[in-house]
Amino acid sequence: MSSVEIRNLRKSFGTLEVLRGIDLTVDAGQVVCVIGPSGSGKSTLLRCVNLLEQPTSGQVFVDGVELTDPDVDIDAARRRLGMVFQQFNLFPHLTVLRNVTIAQQRVLGRGRAEAERIAREDLERVGLADKAGAYPGQLSGGQQQRVAIARALAMNPSLMLFDEPTSALDPELVGDVLTVMRKLAEDGMTMLVVTHEMAFAREVADRVVFMDQGVIVEEGPPGQVIGSPRQERTQTFLRRVLNPTHVD
Ligand SMILES: Nc1ncnc2c1ncn2[C@@H]1O[C@H](COP(=O)(O)OP(=O)(O)OP(=O)(O)O)[C@@H](O)[C@H]1O
Numbered sequence: 001m002s003s004v005e006i007r008n009l010r011k012s013f014g015t016l017e018v019l020r021g022i023d024l025t026v027d028a029g030q031v032v033c034v035i036g037p038s039g040s041g042k043s044t045l046l047r048c049v050n051l052l053e054q055p056t057s058g059q060v061f062v063d064g065v066e067l068t069d070p071d072v073d074i075d076a077a078r079r080r081l082g083m084v085f086q087q088f089n090l091f092p093h094l095t096v097l098r099n100v101t102i103a104q105q106r107v108l109g110r111g112r113a114e115a116e117r118i119a120r121e122d123l124e125r126v127g128l129a130d131k132a133g134a135y136p137g138q139l140s141g142g143q144q145q146r147v148a149i150a151r152a153l154a155m156n157p158s159l160m161l162f163d164e165p166t167s168a169l170d171p172e173l174v175g176d177v178l179t180v181m182r183k184l185a186e187d188g189m190t191m192l193v194v195t196h197e198m199a200f201a202r203e204v205a206d207r208v209v210f211m212d213q214g215v216i217v218e219e220g221p222p223g224q225v226i227g228s229p230r231q232e233r234t235q236t237f238l239r240r241v242l243n244p245t246h247v248d
């Protein structure tokens with residue numbers, strides 16, 4: 001069973017063709033990490049999957065439902081997806097607990113008691129049970145990102161999309177967020193993750209996809225794509241990422 005299936009996805013902005021025919025599936029319970037240089041279309045790909053961007057052509061299926069079908073109930077379909085961005089986008093004037101309950105109540109129609117029970121469970125899952133009453137401004141960036149993950153989990157998504165969730169964080173805060181993501185993967189969450197964290201991709205991903213200039217150049221098990229890439233473009237990219245101070 002595949003959780004997400006992307007077929008021949010294309011996206012142009014004016015004359016700029018950013019995605020040039022992407023085919024990608026993530027099976028239920030699998031973790032796929034997407035790597036690639038800046039501007040290669042990674043964020044656009046995730047944004048097309050949850051229809052924050054309208055694809056120019058191609059199809060996206062989530063749990064067998066075609067999100068790109070013009071007749072689909074887009075709000076219902078989007079609820080299957082949890083999205084975690086580089087920026088956490090928490091409501092600063094609401095407590096952590098309220099940040100995690102608000103969409104449950106407004107979008108899913110859950111009652112307050114149930115929403116709070118679920119929020120506390122998900123805050124526990126990300127290691128922040130003791131921060132329910134705090135405001136986002138009182139938390140570190142890594143803690144705020146873990147609240148954002150709890151907020152997404154509380155909506156019971158069948159797939160989680162992550163777009164560079166740790167790249168805005170101070171280095172010492174990255175590990176806690178990756179630990180939470182590793183645990184989600186172990187719990188069987190289906191995840192599509194854009195990341196620059198090669199060690200994480202190597203350890204957690206079932207498959208790694210290398211994108212460049214709007215196409216998938218290479219994909220396979222992490223040991224192959226990161227460990228011994230076949231394509232020259234992948235090799236060049238990885239040399240730069242793994243030795244950032246090295247000058248060719
Ligand atoms: N809304 C938009 N309008 C016009 N061009 C856009 C838009 N969004 C993205 N682009 C362009 O599409 C290309 C791919 O952008 P995208 O953000 O998907 O890259 P990325 O792989 O996520 O890069 P990064 O690693 O820097 O986040 C870039 O050239 C970008 O300028």
Ligand SMILES: [Mg+2]
Pocket residue numbers: 042043044163
């Ligand atoms: Mg991006």
